[in-house]
Amino acid sequence: MQFLPEIQIRNNKYVLYSLYFGFAILLGLLQISLIPLIEIADSVPNLLLIFAVWITLREGKTIGFLYTFFLGIIYDIFTLQVIGVSSLSFLFGVLFASFFYRRGKEILVLASYRFILIVFVSVLISNLIENIFYLKLSEINFWTSFIFKWLGSTVYTAILSTIPFFVSFRNKLN
Amino acid sequence: MFLQKVYDFFVKFRDYIIFTLLVVMSLSIISLGDFTSIGGLRASVVSVVGFLNDKLLIFPNITALKKENQILRELNIELSNEVTKNFLAEKENNELRKLLDLKQKSKQNIVFADVVGIEKIGNRNYLIINKGSGQGLDFGMTVRTDAGLVGSIVATSGGYSIVETIYNPDVKVSVAIANSSLKGIATWDGKTNLILDNIPKTIQVKSGEQVVTSNFSSRFPSDIPLGYVRSIEPPKSSLFWKIIIQPYAIYNQVQQVVVIKDLPDSSKIDLIKEFYLKNKNKQ
Numbered sequence: 001m002q003f004l005p006e007i008q009i010r011n012n013k014y015v016l017y018s019l020y021f022g023f024a025i026l027l028g029l030l031q032i033s034l035i036p037l038i039e040i041a042d043s044v045p046n047l048l049l050i051f052a053v054w055i056t057l058r059e060g061k062t063i064g065f066l067y068t069f070f071l072g073i074i075y076d077i078f079t080l081q082v083i084g085v086s087s088l089s090f091l092f093g094v095l096f097a098s099f100f101y102r103r104g105k106e107i108l109v110l111a112s113y114r115f116i117l118i119v120f121v122s123v124l125i126s127n128l129i130e131n132i133f134y135l136k137l138s139e140i141n142f143w144t145s146f147i148f149k150w151l152g153s154t155v156y157t158a159i160l161s162t163i164p165f166f167v168s169f170r171n172k173l174n
Numbered sequence: 175m176f177l178q179k180v181y182d183f184f185v186k187f188r189d190y191i192i193f194t195l196l197v198v199m200s201l202s203i204i205s206l207g208d209f210t211s212i213g214g215l216r217a218s219v220v221s222v223v224g225f226l227n228d229k230l231l232i233f234p235n236i237t238a239l240k241k242e243n244q245i246l247r248e249l250n251i252e253l254s255n256e257v258t259k260n261f262l263a264e265k266e267n268n269e270l271r272k273l274l275d276l277k278q279k280s281k282q283n284i285v286f287a288d289v290v291g292i293e294k295i296g297n298r299n300y301l302i303i304n305k306g307s308g309q310g311l312d313f314g315m316t317v318r319t320d321a322g323l324v325g326s327i328v329a330t331s332g333g334y335s336i337v338e339t340i341y342n343p344d345v346k347v348s349v350a351i352a353n354s355s356l357k358g359i360a361t362w363d364g365k366t367n368l369i370l371d372n373i374p375k376t377i378q379v380k381s382g383e384q385v386v387t388s389n390f391s392s393r394f395p396s397d398i399p400l401g402y403v404r405s406i407e408p409p410k411s412s413l414f415w416k417i418i419i420q421p422y423a424i425y426n427q428v429q430q431v432v433v434i435k436d437l438p439d440s441s442k443i444d445l446i447k448e449f450y451l452k453n454k455n456k457q
Contacts, residue, residue: 032219033226036292044294061189069196073203078219079295080329080336084203091196098189130296135343144364149297 017063020055024071027051028078043152045160046123048075052090053097053122054164057115058106061098068094085133093126110168120158127154224302224334228290241427249321283435285309289428290334297364298344299425301325301337305433308332314393316434322399322422323347323387324431335433339425340368340400348391349400349419352384360385360400360419368401370417377415379406385419395434 027047035044048071056064072087079086097118100109109115127150135142184191291302305311307330317324317337325339340347340362347360349370356377360368373379383403389396401421408415 029222029226032223032293033291036294039294042294062192065189065193065196069200072200078223079293080219080300081295081298082204084200088197088200088204091193091200095193127296134296134298149364153296 020067021070024048024051024067024074028074031075032078040156041152042149043156045157046075046126046153047160048072048086049090049093049123049126050119050157050161050164052094053115053119053161054110056094056097057101057109057118060101060103064094064098064101065091085130089126089129089133092129093122093124096125097122107168107172111165111172113165115165115168116158116161119161120154123154123157127151218331220302220306220329220334220336221331223293223336224290224304224306224331226291228304228334239429241424242429245321245424245427285311285433285435287335287431287433289431292426293336297342299339299341300328301339301425301428301431303335303337303431303433304333306330306332306334310435311335311433312437314437316394316398317431318398318434319423319428319431322401323394324423324425324428326393327433337431340421341425347394347400348388349385350388350390350396351379351403352386354379354383357388357390358417363418366421366424367404368419368421370419371414373415373417375408375413375415379403379415379417381405395436 031047035047038044052064052068052071055067059067068090069087072085072090073083075081075086075090076083100114100118102109109118128146131142131146131150285305287303287305289301290304293300293302301317301324303317311327311330313327313330315327317326323340325337325342325345327335328338329336338345340360343362343364345362347368348357349360350357356373356379358370358373360370363369370385381403385400385402387394387396387398387400399422401419403417404420405418406415407418
């Protein structure tokens with residue numbers, strides 16, 4: 001069951017996509033301000049990637065890919081990285097998630113435990129690509145960097161994805 | 175007919191065509207490199223990041239403070255011993271300078287700043303400090319603590335700056351072993367130490383020796399303490415030592431830093447460039 005305002009927003013795509021845009025900016029700000037405060041053993045979750053996976057599973061592949069590209073650019077600008085790297089890595093991560101999109105059954109995927117697993121694998125793919133990119137000219141061992149710096153972040157992001165999962169689960173029950 | 179087939183193909187594989195286009199766009203953006211047009215946007219982002227971190231970090235990080243206090247106490251004991259020695263040495267030095275009629279070196283132009291945030295982006299670590307271009311800070315300025323080198327400034331806004339720490343895979347520090355002519359390039363090992371390799375086994379290196387930035391560096395001023403030699407590993411199949419350096423400044427325990435406002439001597443870099451250009455032209 002959906003609430004009336006939600007139905008109205010869903011019917012007006014412009015409002016819906018503007019809301020997604022605003023939410024992406026908000027998540028970008030949270031990523032650089034609040035998230036560092038909850039780091040565990042040098043690992044921080046990636047809110048924008050969770051959102052990218054969520055949009056893909058909620059709105060479909062085309063919208064998902066377009067928003068993922070945009071979210072990657074936001075992430076790179078906000079974290080002062082090379083522009084385009086996160087877009088690229090997010091896109092490949094989300095490509096995996098897109099295989100689980102089911103038209104008309106979106107909420108079933110978002111409210112199932114599979115969502116957490118999808119986020120985990122998507123973040124893993126994305127982090128692997130970023131790891132390869134940033135270690136290209138460095139002398140750091142690939143696996144050292146991946147295990148110490150990226151794997152923790154992958155697990156942490158998957159754990160944090162339980163929040164949208166529970167929200168969807170509650171909506172499904174309603 | 176052909177157009178119909180193209181249309182059908184596009185409709186059928188629309189998602190993957192869009193995906194491919196976006197990947198190509200990402201790669202193009204990466205290859206284009208830095209966007210000067212978004213420089214202003216990034217400066218605004220630095221301001222927002224600094225502001226948010228400044229306002230959100232109202233609760234001090236107790237663990238970090240405890241660790242820093244312990245390190246500072248130990249350092250204080252060492253320094254109090256050094257002060258006595260230095261007092262006598264400075265006195266003697268002044269007398270000798272007068273004799274040689276040398277000008278006393280001017281004190282470095284420095285700015286104190288508080289660390290208001292730590293950014294960890296994958297395997298790269300940055301600090302956000304509460305001083306920026308408003309206080310005369312600029313790209314490339316060296317940042318250190320009383321203990322040692324932290325990194326250099328990579329972005330500034332009016333009131334905040336972002337510091338790229340030495341705990342980054344692409345940062346290479348030209349270093350020297352104090353009291354020795356040994357020089358090399360130190361790089362981060364991806365965990366908590368720095369590695370200095372390509373040092374021939376014929377050169378004697380001892381554990382505990384202090385490592386400082388060398389005068390070969392075009393990025394950092396010379397003689398800034400970096401760390402000490404923690405261990406020396408002799409690889410079996412190599413003629414070179416692998417020296418593990420324990421840095422003095424641990425970026426995630428730093429609360430206050432000093433920014434050295436003097437930028438590295440650009441005339442030295444220009445001379446090297448000119449030299450290479452001349453040699454290239456001769457060839």
